[in-house]
Amino acid sequence: MNIRALAAKAVYDVLERGVSLSVALPEQQTRVANGKDKGLLAEICYGVMRHLPQLDKQISDCLSKPLKGKQRIVHQLLLVGCYQLYFTRIPAHAAISETAEACRQLGFENLVKVVNGVLRNIQRNQAPLAEDNDTLRFNMPGWIVKSLKTAYPDNWQEIIEQSHQRPPMWLRNNALRQSRDEYLALLEQAEVAASAGQSPQSILLESPTDVAQLPGFFEGHASVQDGAAQWAATLLEPQDGEQLLDACAAPGGKTCHILELAPKASLVAVDFDDKRLKRVKENLTRLNLNAEVIHGDASDIDSWWQGDKFDRILLDAPCSATGVIRRHPDIKWLRKAKDIEELAALQSKILDHCWQWLKPGGTLLYATCSIMPQENRDQINAFLARTADATLDTLPQSAAGETGWQILPGQQQMDGFYYARLRKQA
Numbered sequence: 001m002n003i004r005a006l007a008a009k010a011v012y013d014v015l016e017r018g019v020s021l022s023v024a025l026p027e028q029q030t031r032v033a034n035g036k037d038k039g040l041l042a043e044i045c046y047g048v049m050r051h052l053p054q055l056d057k058q059i060s061d062c063l064s065k066p067l068k069g070k071q072r073i074v075h076q077l078l079l080v081g082c083y084q085l086y087f088t089r090i091p092a093h094a095a096i097s098e099t100a101e102a103c104r105q106l107g108f109e110n111l112v113k114v115v116n117g118v119l120r121n122i123q124r125n126q127a128p129l130a131e132d133n134d135t136l137r138f139n140m141p142g143w144i145v146k147s148l149k150t151a152y153p154d155n156w157q158e159i160i161e162q163s164h165q166r167p168p169m170w171l172r173n174n175a176l177r178q179s180r181d182e183y184l185a186l187l188e189q190a191e192v193a194a195s196a197g198q199s200p201q202s203i204l205l206e207s208p209t210d211v212a213q214l215p216g217f218f219e220g221h222a223s224v225q226d227g228a229a230q231w232a233a234t235l236l237e238p239q240d241g242e243q244l245l246d247a248c249a250a251p252g253g254k255t256c257h258i259l260e261l262a263p264k265a266s267l268v269a270v271d272f273d274d275k276r277l278k279r280v281k282e283n284l285t286r287l288n289l290n291a292e293v294i295h296g297d298a299s300d301i302d303s304w305w306q307g308d309k310f311d312r313i314l315l316d317a318p319c320s321a322t323g324v325i326r327r328h329p330d331i332k333w334l335r336k337a338k339d340i341e342e343l344a345a346l347q348s349k350i351l352d353h354c355w356q357w358l359k360p361g362g363t364l365l366y367a368t369c370s371i372m373p374q375e376n377r378d379q380i381n382a383f384l385a386r387t388a389d390a391t392l393d394t395l396p397q398s399a400a401g402e403t404g405w406q407i408l409p410g411q412q413q414m415d416g417f418y419y420a421r422l423r424k425q426a
Contacts, residue, residue: 312363322416390424
């Protein structure tokens with residue numbers, strides 16, 4: 001099956017079945033042997049997600065009647081073809097012929113002429129992509145645009161623009177193996193251009209690189225982790241000998257970073273998603289680190305933990321992930337406006353419960369990869385108002401008068417993230 005057919009299947013899974021692209025894409029990539037073809041498949045799928053409203057409008061305007069039911073995958077295939085014509089250097093004749101062939105491979109021989117005709121019509125007219133409303137202009141759901149206008153009246157357009165950029169690749173140096181300067185020297189020897197980031201172990205690559213080209217990667221000398229996410233373990237300030245909890249731990253990047261900073265701490269890593277815990281275990285094994293990995297609910301710790309309370313808790317709460325749209329553009333189409341209120345309620349529940357399991361004098365670091373105030377600033381303000389023994393640490397990075405630290409997409413080339421550090425009175 002050719003690349004366009006596989007791309008259509010991945011896009012179909014996201015838009016019609018609600019599967020995340022991080023699941024749908026790898027499933028289709030397993031059917032491709034060539035690394036270059038895998039890259040093209042990813043480029044097309046991510047591109048369609050980034051420009052979906054404009055591509056969809058262009059396709060819909062060219063169809064005499066909408067494709068429904070089982071034929072919806074042909075609509076997704078047309079999105080794939082349209083993306084190639086507008087945003088890639090693939091010759092138009094090749095993009096059209098390969099997309100038409102994909103239609104045949106998907107079992108819709110009767111619609112090959114339709115696919116061919118629509119794409120040739122688009123190529124012939126070369127009409128600019130529509131910008132009739134905010135959704136089309138910004139390739140972003142209207143509810144997100146509205147939310148950002150309200151929350152960030154001075155820079156909402158810049159936030160949207162940054163959310164459409166291709167993300168850089170960050171590494172986290174493993175301080176148990178070498179200093180960051182030593183690893184930067186190893187990267188230079190390997191002819192991988194890189195520079196030090198703001199957090200203590202962060203390294204920004206000049207361009208994305210296959211991990212197989214990174215010195216000692218499979219031996220645990222470094223990990224791939226965005227610069228914003230790397231602040232979690234640093235701000236938690238874990239110490240050897242402490243009892244620690246990483247609530248909502250999967251896929252385990254922060255779990256491992258905590259242990260790199262405090263290898264003699266006792267760390268419990270819990271997550272509600274049993275399948276994603278496999279990634280936690282794989283990361284721990286590669287880095288030769290030890291944690292107690294538990295499949296459980298962070299809002300019901302009593303059901304799976306009978307040990308002592310924790311000195312420190314990292315709560316990387318379930319969230320809208322609106323801060324990482326540049327890495328996961330499908331989030332724009334999988335999230336709905338009502339999700340924000342529901343997620344805020346869940347975050348509140350988990351936060352209150354984790355607080356009960358924090359020792360007096362202990363520290364809880366609340367984190368999300370969201371840029372929505374309801375999940376961040378408002379969440380923490382409400383918690384402080386109802387929790388008498390909680391105080392907020394002023395982080396050095398926080399803006400004056402702000403509750404916590406809101407990182408916006410693209411700030412210091414990082415993802416959008418939020419941190420608030422809470423102390424429990426002794």
